[in-house]
Amino acid sequence: MIDRLLSLLSFSQGASYVEARYQSRIMTEINYINGDLDKIRIVEHAGCGIRTLVAGCWGFSSTSDMSTSALRSSLEQAILAARVIARSKKNKVKGLADSKMARGHFTLKANGKLSDVDIEQKIKVAREAEKIARKHSAVIKTASCTYREILDHKLIVNTDGAEVEIHDSKPEFSVVAVAKKSGESATAHEGIGITGGWNDLFRTKSTLDYGTLAAERAAKLVEAKHAKGERATVILDPGMVGLLSHEAIGHTVEADFVLSGSIAKDKIGTKVASDLVTLVDSGCSELADNAAGTIIVDDEGVMAGRTAIIEDGVLKSFLHNRESAMIFETSPTGNARAFQYDDDPLIRMRNTFIEPRSDKLDEMIKETRHGYLVKGARNGQADANGEFMFGAEEAYLVENGEIKALMRGASISGNAFEVLRSVDMVGNRFQYDIGTGYCGKYQPAKVDGGGPHIRCSAVVGGLQ
Amino acid sequence: MQDLVAYAIKEAEAQGADEAEAYGASTAESEVFVENNDIKQAKTQQLASMGIRVILNGSLGFYSMNRLTKDSIKNAVSMAIKIARASPKDRYNSLPGSSKKVPTLRGVYDKAAESFGASDAAVIAAEMLESAKSYDSRVSVDGANFSAARGTHILANSRGTKLAEKLSTFSWTIMGMAIENGDVSSFDFQSGVSHSVKGIDVRETAREFAETVIGSLGPRKIESFRGEMLLTPSAANELVQEVISHSINSDAVQKKSSHFAQKLGKKVSTELLTIEDDGTNIEGLAASSFDREGVAHRRNIVIEKGVLKRFLYNTYTARKAGVRTTGNAGGSTGSPPSVSTSNFIVKEGKSNLHTLVSEMKKGILVSRFSGNVNPINGDFSGVVKGGKLVEGGTIRSAVKEVMVAGNVFEALKNLSGISKERKVIFDSILPYMRFDNISFTGG
Numbered sequence: 001m002i003d004r005l006l007s008l009l010s011f012s013q014g015a016s017y018v019e020a021r022y023q024s025r026i027m028t029e030i031n032y033i034n035g036d037l038d039k040i041r042i043v044e045h046a047g048c049g050i051r052t053l054v055a056g057c058w059g060f061s062s063t064s065d066m067s068t069s070a071l072r073s074s075l076e077q078a079i080l081a082a083r084v085i086a087r088s089k090k091n092k093v094k095g096l097a098d099s100k101m102a103r104g105h106f107t108l109k110a111n112g113k114l115s116d117v118d119i120e121q122k123i124k125v126a127r128e129a130e131k132i133a134r135k136h137s138a139v140i141k142t143a144s145c146t147y148r149e150i151l152d153h154k155l156i157v158n159t160d161g162a163e164v165e166i167h168d169s170k171p172e173f174s175v176v177a178v179a180k181k182s183g184e185s186a187t188a189h190e191g192i193g194i195t196g197g198w199n200d201l202f203r204t205k206s207t208l209d210y211g212t213l214a215a216e217r218a219a220k221l222v223e224a225k226h227a228k229g230e231r232a233t234v235i236l237d238p239g240m241v242g243l244l245s246h247e248a249i250g251h252t253v254e255a256d257f258v259l260s261g262s263i264a265k266d267k268i269g270t271k272v273a274s275d276l277v278t279l280v281d282s283g284c285s286e287l288a289d290n291a292a293g294t295i296i297v298d299d300e301g302v303m304a305g306r307t308a309i310i311e312d313g314v315l316k317s318f319l320h321n322r323e324s325a326m327i328f329e330t331s332p333t334g335n336a337r338a339f340q341y342d343d344d345p346l347i348r349m350r351n352t353f354i355e356p357r358s359d360k361l362d363e364m365i366k367e368t369r370h371g372y373l374v375k376g377a378r379n380g381q382a383d384a385n386g387e388f389m390f391g392a393e394e395a396y397l398v399e400n401g402e403i404k405a406l407m408r409g410a411s412i413s414g415n416a417f418e419v420l421r422s423v424d425m426v427g428n429r430f431q432y433d434i435g436t437g438y439c440g441k442y443q444p445a446k447v448d449g450g451g452p453h454i455r456c457s458a459v460v461g462g463l464q
Numbered sequence: 465m466q467d468l469v470a471y472a473i474k475e476a477e478a479q480g481a482d483e484a485e486a487y488g489a490s491t492a493e494s495e496v497f498v499e500n501n502d503i504k505q506a507k508t509q510q511l512a513s514m515g516i517r518v519i520l521n522g523s524l525g526f527y528s529m530n531r532l533t534k535d536s537i538k539n540a541v542s543m544a545i546k547i548a549r550a551s552p553k554d555r556y557n558s559l560p561g562s563s564k565k566v567p568t569l570r571g572v573y574d575k576a577a578e579s580f581g582a583s584d585a586a587v588i589a590a591e592m593l594e595s596a597k598s599y600d601s602r603v604s605v606d607g608a609n610f611s612a613a614r615g616t617h618i619l620a621n622s623r624g625t626k627l628a629e630k631l632s633t634f635s636w637t638i639m640g641m642a643i644e645n646g647d648v649s650s651f652d653f654q655s656g657v658s659h660s661v662k663g664i665d666v667r668e669t670a671r672e673f674a675e676t677v678i679g680s681l682g683p684r685k686i687e688s689f690r691g692e693m694l695l696t697p698s699a700a701n702e703l704v705q706e707v708i709s710h711s712i713n714s715d716a717v718q719k720k721s722s723h724f725a726q727k728l729g730k731k732v733s734t735e736l737l738t739i740e741d742d743g744t745n746i747e748g749l750a751a752s753s754f755d756r757e758g759v760a761h762r763r764n765i766v767i768e769k770g771v772l773k774r775f776l777y778n779t780y781t782a783r784k785a786g787v788r789t790t791g792n793a794g795g796s797t798g799s800p801p802s803v804s805t806s807n808f809i810v811k812e813g814k815s816n817l818h819t820l821v822s823e824m825k826k827g828i829l830v831s832r833f834s835g836n837v838n839p840i841n842g843d844f845s846g847v848v849k850g851g852k853l854v855e856g857g858t859i860r861s862a863v864k865e866v867m868v869a870g871n872v873f874e875a876l877k878n879l880s881g882i883s884k885e886r887k888v889i890f891d892s893i894l895p896y897m898r899f900d901n902i903s904f905t906g907g
Binding site: 036043047063087141142185263378 | 845
């Protein structure tokens with residue numbers, strides 16, 4: 001197959017750059033709800049995406065037909081697509097920044113090949129975890145469990161010399177429990193999403209642990225009061241730190257966002273956060289294994305290593321593809337990612353996190369007079385002006401150095417950089433914890449994030 | 465494609481399936497993207513895919529793929545059967561009865577779409593960008609797209625149903641902010657949709673986007689207060705539509721996650737609210753003759769003058785409830801049929817927008833809501849985007865970083881106004897909606 005793609009590149013008349021990406025994806029999804037198998041499906045999605053740069057204009061075309069003639073005609077379409085925007089495009093692409101193009105075969109580490117585990121076993125873990133959550137106690141009214149795996153085989157070639165074959169395996173497992181009591185209801189999630197194999201997925205917790213933890217939490221939350229809205233000291237757990245790093249900072253430093261005027265625009269080299277903050281985005285699984293956003297090589301054939309966005313409080317780098325790196329006269333950072341073959345590569349994050357320091361969680365709590373310990377990252381959003389908002393499943397009130405009542409349904413908001421400037425303690429234990437999530441930006445992307453616990457100041461929202 | 469769909473059914477029966485369904489879709493699409501105030505890229509693609517559902521001894525199997533050869537279909541069928549054998553039996557698994565007489569819906573396919581190519585899409589995308597930029601030089605278009613798609617969806621099953629329909633869809637979005645001397649406005653997002661070439665109106669969408677972002681420049685901080693909330697159609701889509709769509713879904717009712725489960729025939733809102741689901745309304749993106757199982761789309765009144773009238777069903781959930789499907793099987797070729805709204809339509813009110821604003825004592829006009837909405841219990845909590853303070857019936861100023869929290873079901877009991885003006889947002893048709901007694905937290 002790779003030979004067919006390589007020979008296709010020689011037909012790139014008139015194009016200054018051609019890239020062909022074959023991707024065969026097999027996604028399996030199993031979902032149990034309330035004792036019933038709610039959904040089971042396998043979806044195969046395979047084909048080739050071709051991107052061309054013609055006279056400074058991008059064109060893209062895709063086909064699921066991998067015959068030589070279909071590929072040839074798809075390439076022609078991609079060249080034509082680039083030509084149709086030539087008249088209206090004002091700023092032509094000046095070129096693509098040089099980078100050592102990756103070559104070779106990359107298989108992401110997986111202990112226990114997912115394709116060796118039969119479908120019966122995958123159904124069984126989902127059934128059992130859902131059941132243990134549902135049967136946990138009388139207040140648990142509904143429970144569900146989802147097992148999902150994405151197996152990718154990718155080939156990436158381009159006219160600048162990339163020649164890459166990648167095998168990737170990303171499973172995820174999550175349980176949701178809903179508790180109801182005297183007219184109130186509360187939802188709790190417990191899950192994991194990784195790059196790795198079957199044994200990696202269930203290394204730290206068993207299938208049943210996930211069910212039990214979700215149910216226990218939902219049962220506790222249904223008794224909890226809503227947090228009241230106020231600006232307060234907050235201690236964020238690793239998942240929340242991951243979400244803050246991704247949503248509130250990460251998006252503002254994606255070079256395409258920067259070019260359209262994000263708040264980070266003129267801030268390279270300036271102090272944007274507390275000295276304690278070093279914030280990184282990496283295509284490798286730094287500091288801990290199996291991070292879900294691990295890619296090794298990006299979809300433009302660039303090696304996807306560690307990029308320090310903020311180092312000791314100073315903004316150091318944006319996240320680039322080859323086009324934006326050319327504009328900013330820097331090196332690409334390996335952030336060009338496409339979700340499937342028929343998506344074109346965009347600047348996306350990978351594993352985004354704050355590096356650990358020396359503080360212990362106990363001390364952070366002890367040194368907090370009034371605040372919240374916030375756990376359980378839920379979905380979030382951020383604006384180009386740095387304003388962000390995201391949800392937290394649990395918020396524990398901290399009074400005079402001690403954890404008090406559990407509050408629920410809280411949202412955390414603020415201005416990203418203001419919040420990072422307020423960081424005064426950074427924990428010593430690192431963890432990835434948002435691997436079940438997908439980031440949305442025209443197309444989904446599997447990402448991860450994490451960090452140690454950190455202490456900062458933000459607006460905690462709730463009912464008045 | 466029609467032959468391959470028929471082949472899938474024959475093959476499934478030959479391999480031992482009791483019942484089988486194949487749903488195929490083929491689409492030709494041209495799309496042009498705008499990024500950072502300039503045309504970015506054009507994209508053309510041919511997509512074809514098929515989803516095969518088999519039922520074997522009451523168990524369900526599903527496999528979907530986009531390599532459409534007889535060999536790959538044969539393999540997909542055997543995988544679907546393998547999944548069915550590994551899956552538990554469920555006596556409600558069933559296909560709908562034969563639907564040979566599905567009325568053809570007019571207005572969802574425009575022949576002019578056949579000659580509409582990537583170069584036409586490029587011209588219109590450029591027009592949309594130009595309209596937003598020429599409205600005011602402070603407008604920054606972060607991203608936009610214009611897509612022209614035409615295709616066919618085909619459904620066949622072992623009960624003799626054979627349906628095929630051509631669809632054409634033009635859709636566009638524009639998003640970004642306004643920038644003035646370091647002041648970056650709230651982000652805004654607007655969209656439009658049409659099934660015909662004549663219905664394409666990117667200028668109006670661009671104008672509304674530009675007006676919203678310019679209007680949210682120079683925001684002021686405000687103190688916390690309790691007051692009225694006037695949602696734009698976009699904000700109503702984010703806040704209200706999602707919660708109600710979930711609650712009227714029979715699947716959620718059966719899974720005990722619908723707040724409306726015990727409320728049929730009861731008041732769930734003030735009398736101002738009437739909602740229908742209508743897959744035959746050709747203004748909406750979801751318009752087509754038949755649903756994901758081949759059942760004819762129809763108009764279903766869900767909430768009438770505040771009273772909950774019915775839930776939405778597909779064949780599976782209808783059988784479980786002992787009722788008839790409402791034609792609400794949803795989903796693509798990549799999933800077995802789910803239950804979903806088709807076009808979610810809130811009936812227009814009697815007042816115009818101007819009147820709704822002039823009646824407000826103190827409240828906030830919310831352009832967009834960014835935050836969490838729990839569709840199960842209705843709790844919402846998030847940030848008001850492009851918010852404007854309204855006092856004494858007049859819009860005063862843009863507001864900064866206001867959080868809003870509450871409960872959608874409670875809010876529906878305080879629904880105090882619905883506008884005559886409505887907007888089509890993909891598959892929703894929504895008015896401005898005003899609620900009393902909402903809690904806002906200043907930054």
